[in-house]
Amino acid sequence: MKGVVLAGGLGSRLHPLTKITNKHLLPVYNEPMVYFPIRTLAEAGIREILLVTGGQNAGDFLRLLGNGESFGLRQLNYAYQVGEGGIADALRLAEPFADGDPICVVLGDNLVEKSIARHVEQFRQRGEGAHILLKEVSDPSRFGVPVFEEGRIVRVEEKPEKPASPYAVIGVYFYDSSVFERISRLRPSGRGELEITELNNSYLAEGKLTHSVLDGWWTDAGTFESLLLATNLVAESVTRKEQEKNESSRRLEAVPIHS
Numbered sequence: 001m002k003g004v005v006l007a008g009g010l011g012s013r014l015h016p017l018t019k020i021t022n023k024h025l026l027p028v029y030n031e032p033m034v035y036f037p038i039r040t041l042a043e044a045g046i047r048e049i050l051l052v053t054g055g056q057n058a059g060d061f062l063r064l065l066g067n068g069e070s071f072g073l074r075q076l077n078y079a080y081q082v083g084e085g086g087i088a089d090a091l092r093l094a095e096p097f098a099d100g101d102p103i104c105v106v107l108g109d110n111l112v113e114k115s116i117a118r119h120v121e122q123f124r125q126r127g128e129g130a131h132i133l134l135k136e137v138s139d140p141s142r143f144g145v146p147v148f149e150e151g152r153i154v155r156v157e158e159k160p161e162k163p164a165s166p167y168a169v170i171g172v173y174f175y176d177s178s179v180f181e182r183i184s185r186l187r188p189s190g191r192g193e194l195e196i197t198e199l200n201n202s203y204l205a206e207g208k209l210t211h212s213v214l215d216g217w218w219t220d221a222g223t224f225e226s227l228l229l230a231t232n233l234v235a236e237s238v239t240r241k242e243q244e245k246n247e248s249s250r251r252l253e254a255v256p257i258h259s
Contacts, residue, residue: 001124002101003041004094007034007061007108008054008081013223022057023222024108025064029234032064033221036234037106040172042071044117046104049073050097052090053108054081086193088183095180102127103179107171111230113216113237116172123174129208131174132156132200134167135218142223143168144197146211153204153211158189158197169200170218 011023018026024034034051041049049068053061058080068076079093091105104120116133123131134146140163146153147164156169173196182202186194203209221230 001046001120002098002103003046003049004091004097004103004105005034005037005041005049005051005108006087006090006105007037007051008084008090010055010084011222014227022053022055022060024053025057025060026221026227027231028111028221028227029231029238031234033111033230034061034065034108036111037108038065038068038071038076040106040110040112040116041104042068042073043115044104044120046120047073048077048097050077050079050094051108052079052081052093054083054090084193086189086191087196088186088194088199091196091199092180092183092194098177098180100177102174102176105171105173105175107220109221110171110218111221111234112170112172112214112218113233114214116214119172119174119212126210128176129210130176130179130200130203131210131212133170133172133214134211135170135214136166137168138166140166140168143170144200145169153209155204156197156200158195167213169197170214171220172214173200175203 007024009023011018014023026033038049051061065076077097081090081093102123119133141160144156144158145160145163145165146167146169147155147157182199183194186198189195200209217233219226219230219233221227
């Protein structure tokens with residue numbers, strides 16, 4: 001399985017910060033935002049990764065990330081999106097890179113607490129269709145929202161005013177090789193974009209979309225409120241790990257050494 005990080009867009013909800021840089025280069029506590037989705041893929045065992053970006057700051061990603069050595073990658077691949085055609089339009093650029101393999105797609109402003117390795121392995125074994133991850137949130141109207149009937153998703157609604165469930169479709173998606181042909185059949189929405197929700201619904205219409213609920217915390221970082229939340233969550237996580245490391249070191253130092 002190959003990985004794709006989508007890190008384009010204008011980041012208009014984070015103006016004026018994004019007037020001078022790409023949203024995904026902004027800091028989340030002690031690291032650039034884009035580090036998190038790349039690490040999510042790499043720590044799940046995915047070593048072939050493509051980063052799709054655009055705009056005037058695309059070169060900054062290369063200077064920051066290089067070939068991905070710091071993430072344990074042999075090479076980090078890049079693609080450039082011209083214009084603003086939506087998430088599915090950006091994903092379309094990954095077709096030559098995917099080369100018929102299944103892909104795991106992570107939106108560049110998504111942060112997850114725990115490993116997605118279990119989901120990667122399950123989809124790798126399944127080998128076809130699509131799989132989406134859900135998380136219960138307090139503001140589902142900001143996201144794609146699944147509509148359930150008898151425990152099954154019957155459709156996904158994009159940013160509904162009255163959400164049918166408290167779940168958000170988070171920005172981690174798994175697709176088989178048919179994804180690019182499906183994208184070619186999409187038509188621009190009222191926003192003039194190729195919507196990822198419609199791509200997911202195309203799989204759903206054929207009974208080929210499955211889902212699971214993500215463990216641990218998750219947030220996007222596309223608004224000032226969610227960027228602050230992401231920063232606080234990461235800070236708490238880093239502090240907790242440092243405390244656990246220090247406590248482990250103290251326990252080792254307290255063990256008597258017998259001659």
